Amino acid sequence: MKFLCGALGLLMLVPARMPACAQGRSEGLGGVAGLKVESYLQLRYTNDTAMGDYGSLRRAKAMITWDPGARLRFYGQLLYKSGNRATNDGRLWVQELWVRYRLGSGFLSLGQLKPPFGMERFTSDAALDTIDRSQPTDHLIPNGGLPRSFARDIGILWEGGERIPGLTLALGIFKGDGALSEPYSGNGPLIAGRAVYRWRLSGANWLQFGAAGATRRDRDIDFSGALPGTKPWGTDHFRGRDTRWGVEGAANVGRWRIRSEYLSVGLSGSGQNHDLTATGWYAQATCVLSRRCEIVGKYEALDPNTRVVDRNDIGWTTLGVNWFLHGNREKIQADYIFKQARGNGGWDRTLLVQYQHYL
16 A cells, blocks of 8 residues: 555654664764654554545654754654645655754744744644644644645744743744745745734743734735635636734643634635634633543634635534544544534534554
């Protein structure tokens, strides 16, 4: 099967027996000081009422970090996926490639990286409480729905340290066409920023709130994949401006982890393109039962076009369990998703089972 071939290919690319790979240590690899290589794969089984059942290599990633000095970092991230019935299957992708320099208590980064927008988007694939991110995150962030971007873009990012205790800031300016592998040109610039404030409570407990915004000039870009059912509004060759904002809240209290976001996109069209607003939100709660096991519940809603009511307006409920063999380095997750579309009296159901292993 293709996904097993991809897994074996990654095993050959990044040998699991190398101490720096297997343990994530930074004492050096191949005699190069400060070089660290890590990799992980996710094998998935899907059973869906509409698409049937199938296996896939959801992700095989290799991450290379080099710290040649105290202030400088180089980072690269490769991705291969197969069998997911997606247009970006079966190819090796460069997801991230950037250099970062420490300035005082903050950092300045240059390269292909994520614009600072959204909380869930900045949770690693390997550490998600549910197997997948929410539909609002995947569809409404900058470059969401661009299949070759993986939410990345080319640009400069400044991330501020906590000069005010608890407050972190990030501001970036990006090319606006998505990652280098996307075919678009002439859009942008994309300007995005995020601010987060965290209150420390007793022990390891904390409470966090944040907000983000982004805006971009669009000359010709395809948002129809991110906003299903909107092609008649001209989103497949959109010209105008897209403006996004979001608010977020999170808390770790005792055995509980709570996460929630609300995201909104406004498209201001020019020429034959129409104005359009899309919104979405999710709320998620995770309960840690033991060192080995936790359960999670999530509700999410997405409205790709608030001016119409149709089957693209969705509400999903996810019930999941996570079983940790060696923390996030080796775990098994199972999610059962109840999917309902506006105007559809029934429910579609999807079962996901995923095994994750750091090589």
